[in-house]
Amino acid sequence: MQNNTKPLSDLEIALQSPMQPITAIAEKAGIPEDALELYGKHKAKIDTTKLAHLQADAKVVLVTAINPTPAGEGKSTVTVGLADAMKQLDQKVMVALREPSLGPVMGIKGGATGGGYAQVLPMDEINLHFTGDLHAITTANNALAAFIDNHIHRGNELNIDPRRILWKRVLDMNDRSLRHVMVGLGGPAQGVPREDGFDITVASEIMAIFCLAKDYADLKQRLSEIVIGYTYDRKPVFVKDLAVQGALTLLLKDAFKPNLVQTIEGTPAIIHGGPFANIAHGCNSIQATNTARKLADLVITESGFGADLGAEKFMNLKSVQGNLKPDAVVIVATARALKMHGGVDKAELKGENVEAIKNGIENLAQHIQTIRKFGVEPVVALNRFITDTTAELEAIQDWCKANNVKIALTNVWEKGGEGGLELAKEVLAVLEQPNNFKPLYNMEDSIESKIETIVKEVYGGAGVKISDQALKQIADIKKHGWDQLGVCMAKTQYSLTDQPKLLGRPTDFTITVREVIPKLGAKFLVCLTGDVMTMPGLPKEPAALRMDIDEDGNPIGLF
Incomplete structure (x- = not known):
């Protein structure tokens, strides 16, 4: 799409891409005017209470991946590109994604809006503060922490043991120095001293509840059931014992409405909720998925990281609680990531190494086997990069054919929806066949x-x-x-x-x-x-070092 010797960055592509008014996107999606709450010209929230009469019956395509490497697999990019490809094939489609966390955005992982010509817009606003949902979740979480400490300070009627408080404060940033802190220092007027700590917002239980609740009543009920700690005689203490579930729900009232944006190609996109998949359950909100299922015939969604994390949790947790199922699953893989799984150092990935791919492809094989165990036949999206050689790509395709695995070469970063047409056709073929989806365990199991x-x-x-x-x-x-x-x-x-x-x-x-x-x-x-942390730390050279704005307030260096 461009002839420059140096390819444009994701941000440059996004800023050069024209956007339609969000009212036009909403109209095409069938969202009535009274259900749309505008946040400027290109963002809006959807009042789902105005869509209560619609049935959530669209088919769902889940996009997952092999275990990610620093090389990057482009899962969100493929998710967006696949939705745009489905639109080109005249499917009534919506894409449903998670909201980015400022921790990874400012750290090392990057944003969550796709890349190249397969992005959701406005990319810079979505990756930064968006409509304020994560701030609302942070506020509700920390309000609860304040209510707990105030209760103890004011006489501790519930007999809460300060040593056995489970509830932590949160911040939507990687900040290792906050993992373990002391609060209440400075004398009697400052509260009761105790050990505390911070998690990152996207690992908090309120984020998980936000994404798993079906409606306001369910949201409030779930908030009331949070266990915040134990009494001196080891009895659990719940939010409902503090009687603040109503206040917490009120703080989340507007944030709980899903956000409507658009892809570069004008496909409607709902972005809502952002739990980490290595700590939390890694899926966008049930509200978002079911809203998309009411408005479209086909919903393309993603889950965080590899199939061992996000996809497993989508199928064992979100599907069960949300009463939905994946009708098809796409596993994103790349030649360079398979080379890393085959033993190649990150610095050597540009060189051809078919043997390493043959060794690393076992990682892909495990994820294919996992998806099949859930009763769904996966499609592999081989996400092409400029450094891939024909021999490397053929090695992957030959392995898939030999193992009766559906595979499609994709190039959505460069070509947008056009680069995902082969994948879209493979997915549509799978959607025509019934599957035998079933979670891997029963809740009654130990x-x-x-x-x-x-x-x-x-x-x-x-x-x-x-x-x-x-x-x-x-x-x-x-x-x-x-x-x-x-x-x-x-x-x-x-x-x-x-x-x-x-x-x-x-x-x-x-x-x-x-x-x-x-x-x-x-x-x-x-x-x-293992040693997984609920509050990550920043890398030696965080992505924030490359970020700035120009004299007109336009963003610089955001990927």
């Missing part, structure tokens, strides 16, 4: 059994080691009758194991679960493995 099922069936591991602390937590969870909840594994995204540097498809490994934390509002148990 906690240990659910964890073991994920480790063995999804990661390909040999078993699970549960720490003494986690065993005590599981016993406490069972005592309170909370064991019939889903399991949300918090694990490194880079490896099928809990060791980030162990790439490819390891075998005979065990996963160590160090903590099991009840999230009753989200209706799942978070299992912390």
Whole structure:
């Protein structure tokens, strides 16, 4: 689409792409005027109460990936490009994505709006403050923390043990210095001193609740069920005991409405909610997905990181709670990432190495096997990069054909929807066939059994080691009758194991679960493995170093 020797950046492409008024996008999507709340010319919120009479019956295509590497796989880019390709094939389609977190945006991972000519717009605004949803979630979370400390300061009628408070404050930024803090210092007037800590906003339970709640009533009910800690005699304390669930719901009232934007090619896009997939459940809101299912015939959505994290949680958690299922699944893979999984150093990825691809393709094989275990036949999107050679691409395609795996070469970064037409046709063929989707475990299974099922069936591991602390937590969870909840594994995204540097498809490994934390509002148990952090840190050279604005206020260096 351009002849410059130096390709345009994602930001430059986005800023040069004309946008339609969001009212025009809404009209094409069938959103009535009284359901649209404008946030400027190119963003709007959707009042879902005005769409209550519509049925959410569109088919859902889930886009996932192999284990990501620093090389990048382009999952969000393929998601957007596939939606644009479906639009070119005259499908009534919408794309549903998560909102970016400022932590990765300012850190190293980047944004969540796609790339090249397969982006959602306005890219810069979406990647920064957007419509303020993450700020509202941060505020609600920290308001609850303030209510807890105020209750203790004012006499502690509920007998809360300050040493056993589970609730943490949050910030939508990577800030390792806030992982462990002391609050209430400075004398009696400043509160009761206690240990505390911060999580990143997108790992908070309120974010998970926000994304899993079906409506305002469900949102308030879930907020009321949050366990904030325990009393001195080890009884759980809930938000409803503090009687602040109404106030928290009020703080989230506007944020809870899904956001409408558009792709470069004018495909309607709903972006809402942003839980991390390596810590939380990694899917956009049920509100967003079901709103898109009411307005379109086909919804293209994504889940975070590889199929071992986001896709597993989409199918075992979101699908169950949202009463929906994936009608097709796309697994994004790249030649350069497969080379890394095959043992090639990041600095050597530009050189052809077919042998490394043949070794690394076992990582893709594990994810294909996982999706098939859920009863869905996947389509591999081979996302092409300029450094890929014909021999490398053919090696991947030949392997897929030999293993009866559907595969399509995609080039949506450069060509937009046109570069995803082959993939779109493969997906449409899958959609014509019935699938036998079923979650991998039942909620009635024991906690240990659910964890073991994920480790063995999804990661390909040999078993699970549960720490003494986690065993005590599981016993406490069972005592309170909370064991019939889903399991949300918090694990490194880079490896099928809990060791980030162990790439490819390891075998005979065990996963160590160090903590099991009840999230009753989200209706799942978070299992912390390895050394995964709920508050990330910034890299040595964060992406923020390249960011600026010009004299007219236009952004610079945002990818």
